Amino acid sequence: MGKKYHVAIVGATGAVGLELLRVMERRDFPVADLRLLASPRSAGTKLKFRGEERVVAVLDEDSFAGIDLAFFSAGSGTAKQFASVAQRAGAVAIDNSSAFRMDAEVPLVIPEINPEDARTHRGLIANPNCTTAVALMALHPLHQAFGLRRVFASSYQAVSGSGARAIAELREQVEASVSNASATPQVYPHPIAFNVIPHVDSFLENGYTREEMKLQNEGRKMLHLPDFRASLTCVRVPVYRAHSVALSAEFSRPISVEAAREVLAKAPGLDLIDEPSANRYPTPLDAAGKDNCQVGRLRIDCALDNGLSLWVAGDQLLKGAALNAVQIAELL
Numbered sequence: 001m002g003k004k005y006h007v008a009i010v011g012a013t014g015a016v017g018l019e020l021l022r023v024m025e026r027r028d029f030p031v032a033d034l035r036l037l038a039s040p041r042s043a044g045t046k047l048k049f050r051g052e053e054r055v056v057a058v059l060d061e062d063s064f065a066g067i068d069l070a071f072f073s074a075g076s077g078t079a080k081q082f083a084s085v086a087q088r089a090g091a092v093a094i095d096n097s098s099a100f101r102m103d104a105e106v107p108l109v110i111p112e113i114n115p116e117d118a119r120t121h122r123g124l125i126a127n128p129n130c131t132t133a134v135a136l137m138a139l140h141p142l143h144q145a146f147g148l149r150r151v152f153a154s155s156y157q158a159v160s161g162s163g164a165r166a167i168a169e170l171r172e173q174v175e176a177s178v179s180n181a182s183a184t185p186q187v188y189p190h191p192i193a194f195n196v197i198p199h200v201d202s203f204l205e206n207g208y209t210r211e212e213m214k215l216q217n218e219g220r221k222m223l224h225l226p227d228f229r230a231s232l233t234c235v236r237v238p239v240y241r242a243h244s245v246a247l248s249a250e251f252s253r254p255i256s257v258e259a260a261r262e263v264l265a266k267a268p269g270l271d272l273i274d275e276p277s278a279n280r281y282p283t284p285l286d287a288a289g290k291d292n293c294q295v296g297r298l299r300i301d302c303a304l305d306n307g308l309s310l311w312v313a314g315d316q317l318l319k320g321a322a323l324n325a326v327q328i329a330e331l332l
């Protein structure tokens with residue numbers, strides 16, 4: 001029998017934490033023991049793993065004794081405070097937040113793209129931004145074939161990317177609207193039901209949001225492409241699950257739709273759905289709950305040289321978070 005691991009999930013009650021449990025069940029991850037951790041708010045909450053109820057404990061300095069592998073999905077603050085605690089206890093931490101992604105000492109990994117980077121870890125590996133992960137699943141194979149230079153893009157991001165409270169907020173606003181009641185926005189600065197909000201994460205001095213700069217910054221690091229440029233507008237849409245990204249990408253070598261299709265059809269972790277005449281293209285409803293990201297709407301970009309326009313959708317709780325984290329663990 002293979003080795004089994006003592007695993008902790010920090011943020012087990014959150015949108016990504018709950019997904020981590022399901023992904024480990026589905027992939028038969030070799031778990032010897034599972035410790036579920038969260039804030040004092042949810043101490044005592046019971047969660048099921050492989051049919052057994054487990055009680056959520058409060059995260060503290062002693063939480064990582066005997067743990068081999070710690071998944072963090074509790075935001076940057078918690079990661080900054082506790083990732084080193086996990087490392088000192090001898091665990092490898094895989095963090096879903098943005099806290100360490102751009103740290104030169106910390107590998108940032110998508111197993112289909114840069115698995116070799118994981119080898120240099122010193123007890124901490126970062127999981128990329130969800131929109132970046134979904135976009136790069138299609139851009140990376142195209143980069144290998146045609147040499148990626150720059151990208152112009154807009155994202156259509158699901159509310160589950162903002163956590164469990166945002167999922168509840170969309171539901172409340174939809175229900176309130178149906179019964180002519182009002183629901184005050186709490187998570188987002190504007191109503192999200194029947195609306196789109198061109199504002200994801202906080203604004204920077206250059207006018208972009210932090211989220212928007214992640215495609216360029218994290219893309220450069222994972223693709224090992226320091227000159228890669230990406231101009232992205234991130235938009236929150238009233239979709240529960242799965243992010244979509246409309247991309248116009250420019251390459252250094254000539255590209256054709258046929259050649260791009262051939263490359264994308266063979267790419268791991270990606271499904272090519274591109275039959276516009278039959279109304280077949282990726283949608284977030286179809287991508288939700290699926291491990292693979294989906295790509296379609298391929299066409300030669302009419303405004304760029306060596307350009308391809310395309311549309312990618314992917315379940316950001318899976319490839320953008322929980323699935324990628326478990327794949328990193330499997331890689332180790």
Ligand code: A2P
Pocket residue numbers: 010011012013014015016017037038039040041042043059073074075078162163164165
């Ligand atoms: P809790 O449920 O106790 O608030 P989401 O991304 O869905 O909002 O989930 C965030 C996750 O991170 C939740 O499991 C949440 O636990 C957890 N969390 C947030 N802050 C802390 C903290 N200071 N210590 C431990 N866990 C935290």
